Amino acid sequence: LQSPISQSPSRHTLLEALAAIPGVYVPALYDVSYAADGTVAAVTPNHPAAPAEVLKRVVTVLPPPVTKFIVPFINVVHNRAAIEIMRGCTRGCRFCQAGMIFRPVRERPVDEVLQAVDEMIEHCGFEEVSFLSLSSSDYSYVEELVRRTVERHGAKKLSVGLPSLRIESFSVDLMDLLEKGRRRSGFTFAPEAATDRLRDVINKPIASAELLATAEEVYKRGWTTIKMYFMIGHPTQTLEDVQAIADLSKEVLAVGRRVLGKKANVRIGVSTLVPKPHTPFQWVPMEDERVINAQIELLQRELRGPGIHFSWNDPEETLVEAFLTRGDRRLSDVIELAWRKGAKLEGWGEYFNFPAWQDAFAELGLDMDWYARRARALDEVLPWEHISAGLKKQFLVDEYVHTYQGGVVDDCREHCFSCGILGYFKEQRRDAPDAGWGCPSLGRGKERQPVDIAPIPLYFNDDMSPELTGQFDHRVPQRREGTVSKRIGD
Structure with a gap:
């Protein structure tokens, strides 16, 4: 080479x-x-x-952060230093591709992060630093990191940001530290669903009461805006779950108005679920376009008035994302043909050319909805099945089953649920036991709980109504030392 x-x-x-x-x-x-x-x-x-099978590679120790950038002479959107403090996530949100494929968790040492902050300020003169990860508040040393950063650079008015915060791991102590080292503009949370039931479905168990209590503490410390991100189109979602997005948003605003008066605001962003490869949702269909539009219209009516700002993703742009995400290599011809028909700046809403995609699909005799909205059978060969992120298919199947039961799986820092990642990379872990791995020690595990298959929709009819048909291999209760399977048919 x-x-x-x-x-x-x-x-x-x-x-x-x-x-x-x-x-x-x-x-x-x-x-x-x-x-x-x-x-x-x-x-x-x-x-x-x-x-x-092509198995992904994993770096045992994260490479050093980049600390020298070309500094623009005009104001830009992300005008700040960004340092990755942790790679991977142990939470197991069922919709999240990054949380699945970036396993295992590896954490950067605090001293290395602080050195990178020093170098970035010296070389680039940034006034804000953002500590990046999929869940920054889950970084084991986050309070120490923020405290030491503020102590070092507080006199320089350096603003410290944690862009990805989980409500259940966001402590009052951390909030107080950020208050010392951050401009009081806004805090961002991503509950993704507005009811406790639906958050259990997606394995992001946050109580609404806990969210409201956290919002009150944020407003009390002088921040005027709370941003919240939700998704529509989750499996088992009902109209009541969508209405709850508006209700919960108004409750958060009411908390803020009680604390700060008219200064308090909420900003709500809603996107549509695109079921991603290598996740437990890879078999579920994307929601029907008419349903999505009706849900957005409902939220447009409800989320209006002083103090509320509502934004949403364009359903047509989301559809393009969905068929590209779930498609096979036949879509390479679609991409080229759509480009020739004028689809060139698709990431910019004002230039998005959906008719070009429609014409390309029609000319090639393919169907957008077949790729994007079709439910997959558990025994279907998926276009990406020969590419492995290190997760066992049975683990994803079990999580898919738990989806329809609303079953919650704990953070796997505490218990190993045999996703498969440690089996692939155990030698690397033994060679570097102190490299910041975020999984339990080898040999430490927990029995997988039995899964009752009866109420789970495994296949779907043409009209998309669930029906329990077909067969698949399903694991019964087991320990990590072995696997026992039984065949379950209709």
Whole structure:
């Protein structure tokens, strides 16, 4: 790969060499066959260099933060230093692809983060630093990090930000530390659902009472705006769950008005669930367009008036995201054709060209809704099934089943639920036991609880009504030392 230009390898040789690198996927070295119904029948290697399964690679120790940037001479949206303090998440939200594929958790040492802050301020002159992760308040040393940062740079008026906060791990002590090192503008939380029941469904168990209590503490400390992010389209969601978004938002505003008067505001952002690969939701259908539009219209009526700002994602843009997320390699022709028809600046709402995508699908004889809104059977070969993030399929199936029971799975820092990640990377963990891994020690585990399969919709009829049909392998109660399966049919 490092040959001089005069001795550059051929494209074929280069692809072979790339395929030999663990974790590198070379699509050209795989053939895809399709069943009569259009689903993927098999993905098979067509070259000895291509493994049957491409397993992701994991860095044991996070690389040093980048501390030297080109500093713009105009004001930009993200005008701040950003340092990754933790990679991965142990919470197990069922809709979250990043939380699944970035496992295991690895934490950066506090001293390394502080050194990076010093260097960024020296080189770039930023007045704000943002400590990044999927869940910044879950970083084991977050209070120490914020306290020491404020102590070092408080005199410079450095603002400290934690952009991803979980209500249940956000303490009053941390709030007081941030008060010393942050401009009082807004706090952001992402409950994702507005009822306790639906938050259990997505495995993000936060009590509404806890959210309101946290909001009151935030307002009491002088912050005027609370931002909350929700999703519509979750499995089992009802109209009452959607109405609850408006009700909970108004309750938070009422708390703020009681504390701060008219200075208090809430900003509500609502997006539509796009079921992602490598998550327990990869088998569920995306919500019907008519239902999504009706839910957005409901929230538009309810979330209006002084102190409330409501924003939502365009359903057509979300549909494009969905079929690209869940599609197979046949969509490469769709992408090229849509581009030729004018779809070029799709990330900018004012230039988004949905008709180009519609025309491309029609011309190629493919169906957007078939890719985006179709429920997948548990035994269907998914287009990404030969690419592994280290998670066992059975773990995802179990979590899918828990979805329809509203079953909550604990933070896996406390108990190992045998997702499979430690089995793949146990040697790395033994070689670097102090590298900030966020999983329990090897050999420490908890029995997986039995799952009652009876009420779970496994397949869907053409009219999308749930029906328990078909069969699949389902694990019964077990310990980590072994696996026992039984066949459950209709």
